[in-house]
Amino acid sequence: MKEWPLWEVFIRSSHGLAHKHVGSLRAADAEMAIGNARDVYTRRNEGVSIWVVRAADIAASSPGDKEPLFDPARSKVYRHPTFFELIDGVKHM
Amino acid sequence: MYAQMVDTGVQRVLDAAELEGDERRFQDRIDAGIRVEPEDWMPESYRRTLVRQISQHAHSEVVGMLPEGNWITRAPSLLRKATLLAKVQDEGGHGLYLYAAAETLGVSRDDLIDALHAGKAKYSSIFNYPTLTWADIGAIGWLVDGAAIINQIPLCRCSYGPYGRAMVRVCKEESFHQRQGYDIMTRLAQGSEAQRRMAQDALNRWWWPAVMMFGPPDGESVHSAQSAAWRIKLHSNDDLRQRFIDQTVPQAELIGLTIPDADLRWNEERGHYDIGPIDWEEFYSVVRGDGPCNRERLAARKSAWDRGAWVRDAAAAHAAKHAGEQK
Numbered sequence: 001m002k003e004w005p006l007w008e009v010f011i012r013s014s015h016g017l018a019h020k021h022v023g024s025l026r027a028a029d030a031e032m033a034i035g036n037a038r039d040v041y042t043r044r045n046e047g048v049s050i051w052v053v054r055a056a057d058i059a060a061s062s063p064g065d066k067e068p069l070f071d072p073a074r075s076k077v078y079r080h081p082t083f084f085e086l087i088d089g090v091k092h093m
Numbered sequence: 094m095y096a097q098m099v100d101t102g103v104q105r106v107l108d109a110a111e112l113e114g115d116e117r118r119f120q121d122r123i124d125a126g127i128r129v130e131p132e133d134w135m136p137e138s139y140r141r142t143l144v145r146q147i148s149q150h151a152h153s154e155v156v157g158m159l160p161e162g163n164w165i166t167r168a169p170s171l172l173r174k175a176t177l178l179a180k181v182q183d184e185g186g187h188g189l190y191l192y193a194a195a196e197t198l199g200v201s202r203d204d205l206i207d208a209l210h211a212g213k214a215k216y217s218s219i220f221n222y223p224t225l226t227w228a229d230i231g232a233i234g235w236l237v238d239g240a241a242i243i244n245q246i247p248l249c250r251c252s253y254g255p256y257g258r259a260m261v262r263v264c265k266e267e268s269f270h271q272r273q274g275y276d277i278m279t280r281l282a283q284g285s286e287a288q289r290r291m292a293q294d295a296l297n298r299w300w301w302p303a304v305m306m307f308g309p310p311d312g313e314s315v316h317s318a319q320s321a322a323w324r325i326k327l328h329s330n331d332d333l334r335q336r337f338i339d340q341t342v343p344q345a346e347l348i349g350l351t352i353p354d355a356d357l358r359w360n361e362e363r364g365h366y367d368i369g370p371i372d373w374e375e376f377y378s379v380v381r382g383d384g385p386c387n388r389e390r391l392a393a394r395k396s397a398w399d400r401g402a403w404v405r406d407a408a409a410a411h412a413a414k415h416a417g418e419q420k
């Protein structure tokens with residue numbers, strides 16, 4: 001019989017942060033994937049919500065595109081608040 | 094360690110000047126401390142070596158559940174039983190993290206497991222020793238998990254991203270393993286004369302196998318040198334072993350147990366303990382498959398796999414039948 005598909009697991013911690021990728025596992029279907037994720041990745045109160053996604057359904061950027069994708073942001077320093085020097089005496093900004 | 098004497102397939106380590114093109118760029122990035130991720134270009138030998146190392150590590154976690162599993166039903170109290178069960182479950186999870194890390198290198202978990210069952214893939218020598226008494230559970234947590242921590246902490250910084258991240262998760266759980274083991278030993282050492290003897294006997298049997306876990310001195314090993322250049326081995330076997338000995342000897346003294354080594358001495362000049370000679374013949378014979386439990390361990394793994402086949406098939410058939418249904 002064929003191997004169970006691979007799933008990627010995302011957990012949201014109780015602190016209100018976004019779901020975060022924590023690892024992968026194999027499971028026959030989504031229900032089993034959530035059950036296994038609960039058994040392996042939330043053993044010590046790591047989370048309050050689980051997402052599982054079939055690894056095959058994830059589209060990813062390719063490392064070869066790193067420069068065209070991410071380099072343009074480098075020169076745009078004005079996107080950061082620290083680019084703008086505050087004049088003396090300004091408060092709450 | 095959990096991965097011992099990993100073959101890199103190389104004959105000689107090339108220095109930077111001899112590398113060209115992709116290989117050169119790859120080594121430069123490693124030297125600059127940039128992590129390698131699954132989609133990145135990597136030399137075939139690096140990929141194959143990592144598959145070997147990570148899968149051997151994964152197999153060790155899973156086979157390592159057997160000697161401790163042996164005592165779950167006979168733990169001396171409900172708390173000890175629940176603790177041991179949790180510890181052994183953690184090890185199953187470690188196996189999972191590591192198989193998943195290996196799978197990012199383009200191999201499938203089933204193939205890795207087949208290689209283990211066919212005797213083509215190794216697991217750590219340490220799990221081929223028997224757990225004869227309850228004190229062995231203490232000795233394993235204290236010594237074996239203690240040794241594993243020393244080996245695994247540096248691996249969190251290794252060059253391959255998924256392996257490093259798996260190690261971070263593993264390390265978070267290991268310290269519980271070591272402390273519960275030391276707690277068992279402490280209680281036994283403070284108990285009745287029979288309990289103290291049981292603790293000492295376990296230490297006597299597990300000490301040298303634990304010391305050997307780090308593997309033979311690297312010496313001129315081309316594989317060790319290559320793995321170091323690739324940053325998938327960050328310290329020499331002897332350095333890690335020394336760290337283990339230096340940290341463990343005082344822990345034994347504190348609970349009144351004696352390390353079974355007549356030559357053990359604090360060396361003021363080196364600032365380290367000196368130890369007596371290690372019986373590497375024993376190590377090699379265990380690695381070759383002739384340790385006390387090699388056959389039993391592999392047979393137990395194979396039988397669990399074969400007897401679980403119908404469950405895997407049934408779950409897959411159920412999933413196929415209900416695929417596309419709205420939940």
Ligand SMILES: [Fe+2]
Binds near residue numbers: 154183184187263
């Ligand atoms: Fe482990």
Ligand SMILES: [Fe+2]
Binds near residue numbers: 238266
């Ligand atoms: Fe452990």
